[in-house]
Amino acid sequence: MNQDKKQRVAQAAMEFVEDDMVVGVGTGSTVNCFIDELAAIKHRIEGAVASSVATAERLKQRNVPLLSLNSVNGLPVYIDGADEATRHLQLIKGGGGALTREKIAAAASDRFICIVDDTKMVDVLGAFPLPVEVIPMAQSYVAREMLKSGGQPVLRQGFTTDNGNVILDVHNLSIINPVELEQKINEITGVVTNGLFAKRRADALLIADDNQVIKLTA
Numbered sequence: 001m002n003q004d005k006k007q008r009v010a011q012a013a014m015e016f017v018e019d020d021m022v023v024g025v026g027t028g029s030t031v032n033c034f035i036d037e038l039a040a041i042k043h044r045i046e047g048a049v050a051s052s053v054a055t056a057e058r059l060k061q062r063n064v065p066l067l068s069l070n071s072v073n074g075l076p077v078y079i080d081g082a083d084e085a086t087r088h089l090q091l092i093k094g095g096g097g098a099l100t101r102e103k104i105a106a107a108a109s110d111r112f113i114c115i116v117d118d119t120k121m122v123d124v125l126g127a128f129p130l131p132v133e134v135i136p137m138a139q140s141y142v143a144r145e146m147l148k149s150g151g152q153p154v155l156r157q158g159f160t161t162d163n164g165n166v167i168l169d170v171h172n173l174s175i176i177n178p179v180e181l182e183q184k185i186n187e188i189t190g191v192v193t194n195g196l197f198a199k200r201r202a203d204a205l206l207i208a209d210d211n212q213v214i215k216l217t218a
């Protein structure tokens with residue numbers, strides 16, 4: 001059932017892909033469906049910029065031309081999934097651990113299109129533990145700082161990000177003001193970034209339910 005929703009929302013995202021475009025591609029199982037859609041029209045686009053090693057590998061396997069973000073003049077569109085989303089188009093991302101490169105791609109994009117199924121929709125962000133990418137040396141310090149903010153940090157065991165860092169998944173945060181919390185956590189020394197996409201939220205959110213794909217725009 002969820003796989004069907006992922007496929008339909010991935011198909012719907014193709015509306016935003018135009019001929020000769022450079023397409024930013026996120027990470028995760030929903031985006032994997034989008035990669036299959038993109039591969040079907042790979043000769044019509046200039047290429048794709050990947051937000052993770054896993055996505056780059058998948059694009060390569062399907063012979064989609066791969067470009068580095070530094071070789072292009074920004075991204076006209078960036079398509080990615082989310083772990084939680086609100087009707088205000090604010091997100092928690094990073095369940096797959098690719099949050100930092102995803103945040104860079106979103107920042108560099110003219111249009112950030114988020115694709116989810118309806119199980120990801122929430123009124124208030126934070127039931128999904130907030131991923132925080134941390135320089136390994138700062139792990140204990142950042143964990144203590146997160147405890148002071150009322151969260152319970154848990155080290156993601158056996159996981160290293162594409163950037164060589166660790167992830168703290170922070171449980172039980174009360175995310176009343178996502179923009180403020182995003183900034184506050186990012187100010188802790190040793191934090192690379194956190195999975196709140198609130199300041200740079202999505203420009204459009206595509207939500208697949210059992211019957212249709214709904215589009216919300218900023």
Ligand code: 5RP
Nearest residue numbers: 028029030081094095096098
């Ligand atoms: C990876 C992400 C993904 O977008 C998020 O985890 C959603 O993944 P999925 O589509 O598999 O549910 O942020 O870092």
